[in-house]
Ligand SMILES: CCCCC/C=C\C/C=C\C/C=C\C/C=C\C/C=C/C(=O)SCCNC(=O)CCNC(=O)[C@H](O)C(C)(C)COP(=O)(O)OP(=O)(O)OC[C@H]1O[C@@H](n2cnc3c(N)ncnc32)[C@H](O)[C@@H]1OP(=O)(O)O
């Protein structure tokens with residue numbers, strides 16, 4: 143059901159903030175979107191999706207039962223998919239079905255997540271990345287046209303991280319030219335796949351392939367699990383929803399078990415390896431991990447996804463902080479806007495800067511991903527290890543940083559930030575999951591660490607290393623870098639910290655081996671340091687990439703846009719330098735005086751950014767329908783919206799709840 147929202151005048155405090163803006167907001171929006179044409183395209187897509195009000199709910203999702211919430215999510219997913227299929231893909235181009243604009247516009251329909259998200263987010267990319275041309279011709283058009291709806295079922299009850307340990311089996315039967323899928327134990331049940339519980343009729347399944355009596359490790363299979371007409375699970379399939387969780391409430395994450403369930407031979411996704419009719423196994427991939435390609439793709443897209451979520455949280459918290467007034471600074475003076483407190487600016491301006499850092503880095507990462515994939519298609523897999531290391535650490539650090547900054551945004555909104563109507567709890571719980579799914583934080587940083595240790599050893603022996611670790615060639619054999627408080631100096635210090643930490647890991651591993659440990663134990667004992675080293679490497683990549691991209695993208699900007707973009711990037715460098723003072727003292731010549739100076743300059747920068755704060759979040763150009771926030775709407779009518787949302791609580795539907803007569807009154811009368 144559609145809800146009509148009253149149009150209100152902009153709150154005078156927000157109106158005054160907007161008058162203070164000294165830069166061209168649209169120019170900054172264009173930079174964030176990736177160009178003027180991209181902004182226009184985004185607006186056009188948003189207009190198509192949002193101007194008919196289909197996304198608005200009379201009753202907030204959180205006030206519905208689990209079943210109602212799911213049914214409402216399906217209703218809206220169907221409306222949204224229809225718009226995507228019929229109107230939006232014409233604008234983005236069919237090949238850009240994974241366009242972040244489509245993903246972001248979907249947020250207007252779902253405070254939480256659409257049950258179809260994994261269909262477009264993982265099922266379709268797996269078809270594209272893992273199928274032969276014949277398989278693609280068979281399934282992709284149906285999937286894009288929503289004739290089949292898919293999920294990605296890899297994780298099992300007993301194993302998520304360790305893919306090689308998955309237990310589901312796919313045993314080839316040459317007589318019938320079929321694979322037999324089986325779940326031999328309770329721990330082998332698929333668990334978690336989004337959209338699997340109630341929505342999907344197909345899924346991609348990762349299973350151990352057995353043929354001619356031999357196990358060939360994990361491979362991907364496409365499996366129909368429900369009847370297309372009745373939607374009933376097919377015989378041999380046990381499928382359901384896994385139950386309530388912290389977020390993802392409308393995503394029907396599911397479980398799935400197979401009882402000797404048969405699929406045709408052609409349902410093994412055979413781009414990188416195949417099973418012939420007679421059962422002969424033929425591997426064509428030049429790299430053993432190409433079947434993990436969908437995960438790498440999602441890790442890459444998550445960096446931009448984190449920028450988006452952070453920009454939403456920052457917009458909410460900064461608009462609210464401009465309207466909220468609290469505490470007298472001096473007797474009898476009006477209470478200041480809480481945005482005037484430097485402590486509030488410290489919590490929030492880094493969120494704007496980080497959203498920019500992630501957005502600019504994500505575009506660069508996406509281009510790198512595309513280039514490496516183009517090489518892989520030509521048979522050259524040389525750059526895959528670097529891409530894996532890069533996408534792993536950027537996924538880990540961007541999701542982790544976004545999560546803690548979003549929590550800061552909630553803290554910055556005091557009690558009202560705890561209200562679901564602020565939308566901050568939804569954003570937080572969505573982002574909390576990203577730190578775990580598609581590879582847990584620690585696990586992915588340890589993957590990057592493997593690459594870094596090898597790179598360090600190469601650099602140590604005088605060999606050139608790949609571009610993202612090229613700093614090792616300069617710093618691997620240097621003890622401490624000379625501190626220099628310019629942006630170049632700070633970037634070099636981050637590289638020196640990374641090189642110093644990686645070197646320390648290598649020495650720890652070697653020392654442990656010398657004292658009698660085998661390599662595995664020496665590595666294991668060093669993993670706390672290895673995680674820290676990979677994080678440091680990621681920070682070095684982030685500061686360097688953000689800075690370079692900011693300079694490149696503002697080359698033809700107006701002077702004031704250059705200034706404000708520059709200020710944000712400097713803020714980002716200083717914030718992290720101050721967060722890492724212990725490391726700087728260890729790996730650079732920084733002195734206490736240098737750090738005191740840095741702190742003072744950081745505080746001055748907060749003050750310099752203050753007048754532009756509201757306009758900087760306006761530049762994210764997030765429509766109210768996408769923000770879903772009583773605290774963050776463009777007009778800043780915070781108190782009216784909080785009250786309006788409170789009226790929607792089902793508990794306010796009747797003046798006296800029946801439980802009064804049933805329990806409270808008897809208790810009061812001593813009759814219970
Ligand atoms: C409307 C439009 C929609 C568009 C949607 C667009 C965007 C979507 C945005 C948001 C998404 C929204 C919602 C999505 C919600 C949820 C989805 C969640 C899905 C999932 O979670 S799926 C399951 C994901 N699971 C994991 O990630 C498991 C993590 N584990 C692993 O990746 C691996 O097991 C491992 C930890 C990397 C280890 O693998 P293993 O086979 O044991 O290998 P090793 O022995 O450790 O390493 C050997 C060697 O191989 C290298 N390696 C490993 N992985 C890769 C790789 N992927 N690529 C290249 N190389 C790899 C490794 O580094 C080793 O190399 P050495 O040289 O050191 O030997």
Ligand SMILES: Cc1cc2nc3c(=O)[nH]c(=O)nc-3n(C[C@H](O)[C@H](O)[C@H](O)COP(=O)(O)OP(=O)(O)OC[C@H]3O[C@@H](n4cnc5c(N)ncnc54)[C@H](O)[C@@H]3O)c2cc1C
Pocket residue numbers: 260294295296297300301302303304333334335336390395575578579580581582583584585588
């Ligand atoms: C909301 C959500 C949606 C999801 N959607 C899907 C989906 O659509 N499809 C799908 O297949 N899966 C999905 N998943 C599953 C997800 O990919 C896994 O939960 C994730 O990969 C982590 O695996 P795990 O749960 O087995 O954690 P575990 O691997 O058991 O990790 C538990 C802890 O052990 C630590 N640990 C594990 N291994 C190591 C190691 N080698 N060294 C050091 N520490 C280690 C981790 O750091 C972590 O702290 C989803 C998960 C969530 C939360």
